[in-house]
Structures are given as C-alpha cells and as structure tokens.
Amino acid sequence: MQNKDWQNRCAHALATIDRKAFILSHGQRRVAGRGIPPRKTVEQILQACRIGPESRVLHLGSGSGYLTAVLAVLAKEVIAVERLQPLAEFSRTALAAQGLHNVTVRCGDAAAGAADLAPFDLIVVSTPKIKTREPLWDQLVLRGEFLCVDIGEASRQLLVKYINRGNKRIARSEHGYIEFVPAGDEIYVELGFVSPDMLTEARARAGRNRTLVVDEIARLQNIDAQKLYRALADQYGLPLLSANEVMAQIDPTLHGNLSRAYLSHEHIIPIHADKTSVTVACRDPNAPMDEVQQLFPGLKINRVLVTPVDYRRIWGALERGEKGLQSADEKTNAKAADLLSSEAPHSDARLVNLYEALLLDAVADRASDIHLERYGANVRVRLRVDGELRDLDHYYITPAEYAGLINVVKLRSELNIAERRLPQGGRSQARVGNTRYDLRVQVQPSLHGEHVVIRLLPQNSSLISIKKLGMQDHIASAYRRLLRNPAGLVLVVGPTGSGKTTTLNAGLQLLAEDTTRKVITVEDPIEYSIDNIQQTRVRPDIGFSFADAMRSFVRQDPDVILVGEIRDHETAQEAIRASQTGHVVLSTLHCNDAVDAVQRLFDLNVHPNSLASELLAVIAQRLAKRICEHCKVEDEPDPEILKEVFPKALPKGFRCFRGKGCAQCNGTGTKGRVGVIEYLQFNGELRNAVSRHTPVGELRALALDSGLYTMRDSALDHVIQGNIPLSELPRILPQERMAPEKRGQWKA
Incomplete structure (x- = not known):
C-alpha cells in the first residue's frame, strides 16, 4: 500500500511540473551549460528513493531546475546548487513561475555540497563532475540516501544509491542504466542551440550528406x-x-x-x-x-x-602510421617540423590546424585537388577524388574564418596576402610520413571572395609499371617497342589530370633497367624519383625553362630525353631538333585526342615536314573510374547509353558490370582509376598527310584507315572486361565518338 502511495505521489509531481518551462529557449543558448533529464530518467530516480512530506533534499548540479522542481513537490525543502550563474538565475525564475517557494538555489561548487544546511534525508547528484563522494556522505542523516551515477559496462551510466548506515558504513545498490542527458539529438534543443524545427532540418541534411547532426547544426546556426x-x-x-x-x-x-x-x-x-x-x-x-x-x-x-x-x-x-602532417622546406631541405605541435602562433593556430586537416583529408582520400570556394555566406570545400569532385561536409567554416584560411594558404605558398584583385599562383611542399607532396596553389578572385585550388603532387610515390597501367596488351607491347627506337618523338596527350606523367614514368622505369642507354628528364615538378635516371627540374624564376634544359641536354650525350610538357614554340622546336639529332624524345601535350595533337603542334608553328619525319606515335588518354573489385556485380545496361554506343544492334552476349557499394569503396562502387587509351602509330601515308598539313578531319579519317585504336574501342574493352561501368562512357567520350566511326564521317 505504501509503495502504491509513493507511485501516486510521484505521478502527481511529474504531472504538476511543466517540463517545457525549464527548457532553455533558442535565444537563451548563451547560458546553456546543461540540459534537463528526460522524464523517463526522473521516474527512474524517483523509483530508486523515498521522499517523505518532511524530507529535506540536496540537489547538486541542478541545471535549469526541472528535477529540482519535481523534488520540491515531493519534499518539505530542497537546496539546489548550480555552478553556472546564468543557469542558477534561470532556474530561480522558472521555479518561482511554477509556484515553488520551498527551494533555495545557490550558485557555487556542487562538489562541496551545503554543509552549513546539513543534514539531508536525500542527496541527488546530477553532475558527472563530482568524483569525490565521502565528504558529501557526512551531510546525510542516519539512513539517508545518496543517488549518483557510476560508469558501467561499455561506458554507460549506471544509477547507484548509497545509504548511510552510521559509523562510516555505507551500503551500495545499483538501479539500472540511466541517461541523465536527453537521448539522441534532443540535447541540442535543450541546450538552446536550435529550435525543434531546425533540429528536424539538421537531421534531414545529416541523412542526405552522411554527416553528424551536430555538424549540420553548427552549419545551420553559424555556431x-x-x-x-x-x-x-x-x-x-x-x-x-x-x-x-x-x-x-x-x-x-x-x-x-x-x-x-x-x-x-x-x-x-x-x-x-x-x-x-x-x-x-x-x-x-x-x-x-x-x-x-x-x-x-x-x-x-x-x-x-x-x-x-x-x-x-x-x-x-x-x-598513415605517423605523428601527423609535416611541412617540408624545399629551399633549405631542413628537417620538417611537426605541425601537430603547439609551436604555431596562437592567434592563427585554429586556422593552421584547419588547413593541415584539409591536407590530411585530401591525402587520406587519395585526392588530386582541394577546392576552396565561397558563395555569399556559404563556404564550400571539395576534393577531386578519382576525377570527381566530392564535398567535404564535416567542415564548418564561417566567411571570416575563410578569409583567414586563404591567408594561411597564401603565406605557405609565398603569395601576396594583400593582393586580392589579381590571380596568383604559387607552390609549397608538405610531407606526410615518408611521402613528400608538391602543392601547386592557384588563387582566383571571384564575386564573393577568392577561390583556391590546391593540387597535390606526390614527389616520391611508388612507381607504376607498364603492365599495371591498365593498357590493352597490344598497346602496351607497342609502347615498349617505341621506347627501343633509336630516335623519334613520342607524345602522350590528354587533359589535365589524365595520367600522362604516370604513363611516361612507367616507360622511364623500363628504360632505367637498360644500363646501355642514358636517360635525362626535365620536369615541373619531379613527381617520381627514379633510380638510374638523371632528373632535372625547371626553374622559371631564374630563367631555366624547358627549352633551356633541352639545349643543354643534347651536350650531355643522352639516348632518351623526357620533356615534362611542350607548352610553346621554343620547347616544341627543341624537342624536334633533339629527335633529329638521334634521340628518343618523350613528352606530353594538352589536347583532346591523338589526331588533335598534330594540329596542336601546327598551332605552335612546328614545320609540317619536320613533324612528319620525327613523330613516331601519339598516345591519347583519359582516366575512367574503376569498378570496386569487392562489390562488383553484373549490371543492367542503360538503354540510352546502349543506343548511342551501338546505334544498329547490340552485340550478342554483351555484358557490363558495376559496383553496388561496400565499405572498401565507401559506398561509391568505384575505387581507383584505369586509363582509357587512344593509340596512333604513324606510317608512310600518315606522314605524307602531315607534311601536306592535311585538315584534321581528313587526317582522322586517314588515321582510322591506318589502324587508329580509338578511345571508344579501349573503353568498350574495359567495360566488357568488367574494369569500368558502362555509365563512364558518356563522361569520357564526346557524343560524336560514342558510336563507331567511319572514314566518310571525317572527310572535309
């Protein structure tokens, strides 16, 4: 009967107190220190203790006052102690509004209790910061109860009751796991950071972006x-x-x-x-x-x-098994300093940490570029991974912080932080473990501020062999044969980030094994360090360009020369001259396909006869996303893509594959990239056409008759072999190249 009476009293107390009256409103978030316990938790506390009409209760860590109010309905007197002055003042007002005048709210250290007002029949501890309990037990009456939280299995909170048996004897009992903090995301409402509607929006965003709700709250509320x-x-x-x-x-x-x-x-x-x-x-x-x-x-x-x-x-x-990201001083080659140390200037420490975190994120995700962009009040951070831009949603950067972050990037790259009207380009270096990265930085003014792109170029990455490039066997065999030629020009072409340098360095690795030939390179920057290869870096700041290097190289008695990139007439002319004097010259060029490379060299004023006599072959390439081997399944082909690729009829037995998404590929279905190659080897008929400066359309038609292995051919081979999904084709092939090409299609 007594137990039923206690349950009725508890139910009455809970029904009497309006819990919402003790929740800090959104505008009061500046005073938020602790929220209020859920009603279920309060019920659990009340079931673990007994409070008579004459009881005196001490509530430590009272917060905004909800549990204090429930205790005040049940007891004769309640003393509440709260450390934070704003919370203490809020609870006084809220308690008075509930008509409770048997409560005294103190602002002070809850760990000390209220010895001057002791003894108490019950002490309830809501704050986890109180670790020492013995002095508080002295403030209990004989058989008085002390309720607090211990840490149980898996770091869960356990409600524990101690009873004063007298003569320093304390009895302990456990009363189940408990949550003093509201479960889930409701805590952010009770802390005053968001309204319930904003919490709903934050949850929706977190679901879409696969982020934490707390991150979306920070972004929504500009906190x-x-x-x-x-x-x-x-x-x-x-x-x-x-x-x-x-x-x-x-x-x-x-x-x-x-x-x-x-x-x-x-x-x-x-x-x-x-x-x-x-x-x-x-x-x-x-x-x-x-x-x-x-x-x-x-x-x-x-x-x-x-x-x-x-x-x-x-x-x-x-x-990466390291202590963190380290800076590398390229000019002095001094020992890199640990950027996780606290030696950075205090005023910029957070922005420096943010910049380093971005670099670590990019390295961890195998990103080639970091994009920092501002659109009004919104700051966007993206990484280019496997050729695709992906948002980094776990960073919240205010416009003011963005301006400071740009300054950090500029300082690291030795750019003018005061110049915000003109584009600027610079570079710096970083080291993650044993891997050095050359960081190419481009700052571009825009409507809402400066945008930054940081390209990460690993300086000592592991080399990829020709066998692992993903080339079809007959292309790989032809590439190896080109490298054994006594002289001639070999070009690898494609857009930025298409893997041209990787392809060339795979060839260099093979040449390095041949001790009878001397190989010299001029690069910007040196992305791979290769044994037995003489590598040189251009230095435009002191007047040492690709063309300057080429002129000096021919006097070094080389057999093979690699030019990082043909950018201008002078470099193109020196490459042709080096080929004419008995050297194999390897280089890259920015253009769309193998035939376009010829027109690009014409645009650089290379004489048609010289080009016709020296150009051996052109390799054009793109990079396609590789299907994750851990989750590859057969795919139902997209009929729209099939219609473009096979306008007449679908080949019998055609199959394609995709990745369904797994932990290995972070749910994307793709991991890594593979080269889609177009290969053109020049024969006598093509050389005659080049020497006549034949228009590019006719030249492509002639190339098709001469055995041009097109990018479409390469892409379809990869699709059939299960290397890339069919959906990659529209991304890497222009519309006019999706269907089989015919000679007449390209005649002038």
Whole structure:
C-alpha cells in the first residue's frame, strides 16, 4: 500500500511540473551549460528513493531546475546548487513561475555540497563532475540516501544509491542504466542551440550528406564548433581535448586492434589503455562503446570529446602510421617540423590546424585537388577524388574564418596576402610520413571572395609499371617497342589530370633497367624519383625553362630525353631538333585526342615536314573510374547509353558490370582509376598527310584507315572486361565518338 502511495505521489509531481518551462529557449543558448533529464530518467530516480512530506533534499548540479522542481513537490525543502550563474538565475525564475517557494538555489561548487544546511534525508547528484563522494556522505542523516551515477559496462551510466548506515558504513545498490542527458539529438534543443524545427532540418541534411547532426547544426546556426563542443563537453561531463593533446598520449597499436569500419562509422578513436581503463576519443558523446568493451573486458571506458576537425587530423595521422602532417622546406631541405605541435602562433593556430586537416583529408582520400570556394555566406570545400569532385561536409567554416584560411594558404605558398584583385599562383611542399607532396596553389578572385585550388603532387610515390597501367596488351607491347627506337618523338596527350606523367614514368622505369642507354628528364615538378635516371627540374624564376634544359641536354650525350610538357614554340622546336639529332624524345601535350595533337603542334608553328619525319606515335588518354573489385556485380545496361554506343544492334552476349557499394569503396562502387587509351602509330601515308598539313578531319579519317585504336574501342574493352561501368562512357567520350566511326564521317 505504501509503495502504491509513493507511485501516486510521484505521478502527481511529474504531472504538476511543466517540463517545457525549464527548457532553455533558442535565444537563451548563451547560458546553456546543461540540459534537463528526460522524464523517463526522473521516474527512474524517483523509483530508486523515498521522499517523505518532511524530507529535506540536496540537489547538486541542478541545471535549469526541472528535477529540482519535481523534488520540491515531493519534499518539505530542497537546496539546489548550480555552478553556472546564468543557469542558477534561470532556474530561480522558472521555479518561482511554477509556484515553488520551498527551494533555495545557490550558485557555487556542487562538489562541496551545503554543509552549513546539513543534514539531508536525500542527496541527488546530477553532475558527472563530482568524483569525490565521502565528504558529501557526512551531510546525510542516519539512513539517508545518496543517488549518483557510476560508469558501467561499455561506458554507460549506471544509477547507484548509497545509504548511510552510521559509523562510516555505507551500503551500495545499483538501479539500472540511466541517461541523465536527453537521448539522441534532443540535447541540442535543450541546450538552446536550435529550435525543434531546425533540429528536424539538421537531421534531414545529416541523412542526405552522411554527416553528424551536430555538424549540420553548427552549419545551420553559424555556431563556432569549439563553442558547441565545449557546451556538449560540459553537458556530458567529458574533457574536450585538442588534436595535440590526444596525439601526445595516443597508442597507435590500439587503433589497429579494432575494426576500421566500426571506428569510422562511430567516429571514435581509442587513445590508450592501462590495467584499469581504456580512454577513447569521440566526436559524438553518445557513440556506443559495446565493441570497445568486448575488446577490453572488465576495463572502465573513459571518453574524451574532440571536434570534427581534430578528429579528422588524428584519424588521418593514424591511418598513415605517423605523428601527423609535416611541412617540408624545399629551399633549405631542413628537417620538417611537426605541425601537430603547439609551436604555431596562437592567434592563427585554429586556422593552421584547419588547413593541415584539409591536407590530411585530401591525402587520406587519395585526392588530386582541394577546392576552396565561397558563395555569399556559404563556404564550400571539395576534393577531386578519382576525377570527381566530392564535398567535404564535416567542415564548418564561417566567411571570416575563410578569409583567414586563404591567408594561411597564401603565406605557405609565398603569395601576396594583400593582393586580392589579381590571380596568383604559387607552390609549397608538405610531407606526410615518408611521402613528400608538391602543392601547386592557384588563387582566383571571384564575386564573393577568392577561390583556391590546391593540387597535390606526390614527389616520391611508388612507381607504376607498364603492365599495371591498365593498357590493352597490344598497346602496351607497342609502347615498349617505341621506347627501343633509336630516335623519334613520342607524345602522350590528354587533359589535365589524365595520367600522362604516370604513363611516361612507367616507360622511364623500363628504360632505367637498360644500363646501355642514358636517360635525362626535365620536369615541373619531379613527381617520381627514379633510380638510374638523371632528373632535372625547371626553374622559371631564374630563367631555366624547358627549352633551356633541352639545349643543354643534347651536350650531355643522352639516348632518351623526357620533356615534362611542350607548352610553346621554343620547347616544341627543341624537342624536334633533339629527335633529329638521334634521340628518343618523350613528352606530353594538352589536347583532346591523338589526331588533335598534330594540329596542336601546327598551332605552335612546328614545320609540317619536320613533324612528319620525327613523330613516331601519339598516345591519347583519359582516366575512367574503376569498378570496386569487392562489390562488383553484373549490371543492367542503360538503354540510352546502349543506343548511342551501338546505334544498329547490340552485340550478342554483351555484358557490363558495376559496383553496388561496400565499405572498401565507401559506398561509391568505384575505387581507383584505369586509363582509357587512344593509340596512333604513324606510317608512310600518315606522314605524307602531315607534311601536306592535311585538315584534321581528313587526317582522322586517314588515321582510322591506318589502324587508329580509338578511345571508344579501349573503353568498350574495359567495360566488357568488367574494369569500368558502362555509365563512364558518356563522361569520357564526346557524343560524336560514342558510336563507331567511319572514314566518310571525317572527310572535309
């Protein structure tokens, strides 16, 4: 009967108090320190204790006052202690509005309790920051109750009751797992950062962009991530650590003992473990720890909170088994400094950290370029991965921070930070572990501010052999034969980022194995370091160009010369002369296909007869996204694409494939790229046509009759072999090249 009476009293108290009256409104977010416990949690607390009409209660860490109000309905007197002055003032007002005048709200250190007003029949602790409890037990009456939270399995909160038995004897009992903090995303409403409608929008965006709700809230509300995470850390009673502080104590071996997919999905990183506990860094304070607990049975799990930027920096450093991203001084070749250290100027530390995090993200995702763009109040960060631009949604950058970030990029690239009206180009270097990156930076003024593109060029990446380039066998065989020629010009052409340099360096690797020939290169920059190859870098700043290098190279007695790029008439002329004097010359050119390369050289004023006599072959290429081998399945071909590729009839038995998406490819279905090659080898008939300066249309028709292996042929071979999806064809082939080409199609 007594138990039923207590339940009725509790139900009455909960019904009497308006919970919404204690939720901080959106405009009061500046005073938010802790939210209020959910109603279910309050019911669980009340079931674990007994409060009589004459009871005196001490509530420590009272927050905005909701639980205090419920206790005040049940007890004779309640003393509430809250550390934050704004919250204490808010709770006084809210309690008075509920007609509760038996409550005294103090602003002070809850860990000290209220010894001057002791003893109490019940002490309820809502703040996780109180670790020392023995002095508080002295403020209890005999058989008085003390309710608080301990950390249980998998870092979950456990409601615990202590009873004062007298003579320093304390009885302990457990009353189930509990959530003092509102479950899920509702905490952001109760912290005053968003309204319920904005929370709904943030959830929708997070679902679309595959990000955390907290990141979308920061973006929607223009909230500094540090401020938001400090509020979360205070709410959950967790330390907020920087990347520097985490990396200083991290044990990299722990990172390797857990599933990478699990860690990435839950946004957690184990830091270190000892005999009693394991410490885990997390972006989401609600991240589940069940798998961590299974790996460390019996150990207490301690959480620490990190911001999204710091999380990505730590994750990127661990993925490469290094202490982080390091700068490299190209001019002095001095030892690189650790950019995770705290030696950077304090005023720019956050922006420097942000810039380094972007670089680490780009390296981790195998990106070739970073795009920084501003559109009004919105800042967009994108990476080009496998030829496709992808948004980085976990960064929130305000317009003011964006301006500072641009200055950091300019300073690193030795550009003029005061110049915002003209385009600027510069370069710097960075080192991640043992890999050096040459960073080419281009700053472009625009309507809403400067846009920046940073190209990442690995300086000492592992070389790719001709066999691994993805060329069809007959093209690879022809390429090897070209390299054995005594003299002549070989061009690899295509747009920026199409893998031209990789193809040339695969050939150089083969030449390096031939000790009877001397090979010299001039590059900008030197992307691959190759043994037994004499490599030189152009220095336009001191007047040393490609053409200057070519003129000096012929006196070095080489057999093979590689010119990084033919950009102008002078370089083209020197390449032809070097070929005429008995050297194999390899170079790249920016144009669309193999036949266009001839017209491009005509545009550079190369004499038709010279070009006809020296040009051996042209390799034109694009890069197509490769199907992920881990999730490749047969695909139903798109009828619109099939109609373009096979306008007459679909070949019998035609099959194509796609990737359905898996953890290995981050759900994209593709991983890496493969070359789609067009190959044109010049014969006597083609040479005569070039010497006559034949129009490009007629030249292509003649090339088709002379055995031109087109990009369409190469792409379809890759589709049939299951290397690339059929959907890649419209992306890499112009519309007029999708169908089979005929000689008459290109006649003038």
